[in-house]
Amino acid sequence: xxxxxxxxxxxxxxxxxxxxxxxxxxxxxxxxxxxxxxxxxxxxxxxxxxxxxxxxxxxxxxxxxxxxxxxxxxxxxxxxxxxxxxxxxxxxxxxxxxxxxxxxxxxxxxxxxxxxxxxxxxxxxxxxxxxxxxxxxxxxxxxxxxxxxxxxxxxxxxxxxxxxxxxxxxxxxxxxxxxxxxxxxxxxxxxxxxxxxxxxxxxxxxxxxxxxxxxxxxxxxxxxxxxxxxxxxxxxxxxxxxxxxxxxxxxxxxxxxxxxxxxxxxxxxxxxxxxx
Amino acid sequence: xxxxxxxxxxxxxxxxxxxxxxxxxxxxxxxxxxxxxxxxxxxxxxxxxxxxxxxxxxxxxxxxxxxxxxxxxxxxxxxxxxxxxxxxxxxxxxxxxxxxxxxxxxxxxxxxxxxxxxxxxxxxxxxxxxxxxxxxxxxxxxxxxxxxxxxxxxxxxxxxxxxxxxxxxxxxxxxxxxxxxxxxxxxxxxxxxxxxxxxx
Numbered sequence: 001x002x003x004x005x006x007x008x009x010x011x012x013x014x015x016x017x018x019x020x021x022x023x024x025x026x027x028x029x030x031x032x033x034x035x036x037x038x039x040x041x042x043x044x045x046x047x048x049x050x051x052x053x054x055x056x057x058x059x060x061x062x063x064x065x066x067x068x069x070x071x072x073x074x075x076x077x078x079x080x081x082x083x084x085x086x087x088x089x090x091x092x093x094x095x096x097x098x099x100x101x102x103x104x105x106x107x108x109x110x111x112x113x114x115x116x117x118x119x120x121x122x123x124x125x126x127x128x129x130x131x132x133x134x135x136x137x138x139x140x141x142x143x144x145x146x147x148x149x150x151x152x153x154x155x156x157x158x159x160x161x162x163x164x165x166x167x168x169x170x171x172x173x174x175x176x177x178x179x180x181x182x183x184x185x186x187x188x189x190x191x192x193x194x195x196x197x198x199x200x201x202x203x204x205x206x207x208x209x210x211x212x213x214x215x216x217x218x219x220x221x222x223x224x225x226x227x228x229x230x231x232x233x234x235x236x237x238x239x240x241x242x243x244x245x246x247x248x249x250x251x252x253x254x255x256x257x258x259x260x261x262x263x264x265x266x267x268x269x270x271x272x273x274x275x276x
Numbered sequence: 277x278x279x280x281x282x283x284x285x286x287x288x289x290x291x292x293x294x295x296x297x298x299x300x301x302x303x304x305x306x307x308x309x310x311x312x313x314x315x316x317x318x319x320x321x322x323x324x325x326x327x328x329x330x331x332x333x334x335x336x337x338x339x340x341x342x343x344x345x346x347x348x349x350x351x352x353x354x355x356x357x358x359x360x361x362x363x364x365x366x367x368x369x370x371x372x373x374x375x376x377x378x379x380x381x382x383x384x385x386x387x388x389x390x391x392x393x394x395x396x397x398x399x400x401x402x403x404x405x406x407x408x409x410x411x412x413x414x415x416x417x418x419x420x421x422x423x424x425x426x427x428x429x430x431x432x433x434x435x436x437x438x439x440x441x442x443x444x445x446x447x448x449x450x451x452x453x454x455x456x457x458x459x460x461x462x463x464x465x466x467x468x469x470x471x472x473x474x475x476x
Contacts, residue, residue, distance in 0.1 A: 237356075242428075245427075252464050252465075269472055
């Protein structure tokens with residue numbers, strides 16, 4: 001399944017909820033209503049203090065457990081907190097990096113990236129313990145020991161330059177997606193175009209899913225030199241548009257009311273126009 | 277001759293052979309190839325689909341009725357190729373389809389193609405009272421989707437509006453809407469595209 005943000009379906013086939021109902025449902029005795037409400041509050045960015053507090057409380061939920069010992073409600077609460085953008089959630093999300101459930105750790109790392117939580121650096125670095133040698137698959141599970149992709153991306157996004165020497169070896173990790181995450185982080189931490197070019201190379205991969213990953217990474221780092229390669233990559237236009245939007249945003253000044261559009265920005269927009 | 281080329285497309289059993297067969301059929305520039313070229317949009321072979329689209333665009337207006345009839349309601353990838361092809365040919369007979377799709381299709385990629393196409397039709401091919409109505413409908417559709425919740429749809433609406441602003445009597449309402457968007461759109465990328473449209 002593609003990430004919701006890039007899905008080709010904009011139709012909402014979710015049951016109708018109001019923010020009030022969703023907040024109430026977080027306390028429901030029906031665990032499936034709680035789980036859904038946590039997702040819904042993030043999806044519709046219901047950014048109210050009482051929602052943030054309720055979701056932070058849900059990070060410690062014990063009621064909702066899977067047969068393998070996972071915490072579904074905690075996963076959804078952690079994902080939603082990243083979307084709400086309230087820094088108040090950071091300490092609790094950092095605590096989630098130690099959760100026994102891999103998917104809670106992954107969701108927490110992704111949300112800490114979204115919250116640009118600089119204070120999470122040392123907790124994220126701990127998850128790289130043992131380096132590439134330890135970064136193997138959990139027997140019988142579809143994932144590695146740690147959510148390395150999310151951890152590497154978060155360390156890059158929060159500019160944790162102290163992690164560079166720990167991240168670099170992951171460029172040689174056997175799994176290409178992890179290599180991409182490492183290249184993305186290395187570019188963000190060093191601004192060295194060699195790492196951007198590694199991602200551009202991945203656009204020629206024979207694996208469509210991997211090409212989409214590289215597009216997402218190039219958009220996230222705003223690597224301008226990749227613009228034409230992105231536009232001509234063999235992937236769906238929606239993925240290319242999102243990547244080019246990332247490049248464009250990196251070309252625009254922070255000051256929103258003083259929009260000066262540079263030649264580079266115009267070049268990127270012309271490519272975007274051609275993908276409509 | 278064309279029949280043989282059509283048969284080669286139906287018999288192509290690898291993606292590469294399909295690309296070659298479509299290339300040969302498109303190069304024939306024969307209206308008899310139109311239904312087969314349109315069918316290629318549904319084969320999930322982007323390289324072949326792009327060649328088929330280019331071939332149909334080259335055939336131009338003669339392909340429009342069949343393109344309009346054969347829009348695939350069940351395959352949004354194929355539908356996107358049809359809409360991009362119609363937008364490139366720019367025949368105003370596509371107006372109703374472009375309006376419906378821009379406003380209501382569930383697939384953003386198809387809506388974006390329709391929004392871009394709505395700005396660029398050959399309006400002069402319509403007779404006078406018709407062209408007035410057509411322009412008004414194209415404008416109101418683009419103004420409406422310029423408020424969509426999906427940034428990429430709003431971006432495409434700006435591209436459509438910029439093209440439509442070439443029509444003197446539409447310039448004023450379009451500029452007014454672009455100014456609103458410049459002041460209020462939540463996405464920096466959309467605002468910068470508005471700025472670009474505004475400065476042209």
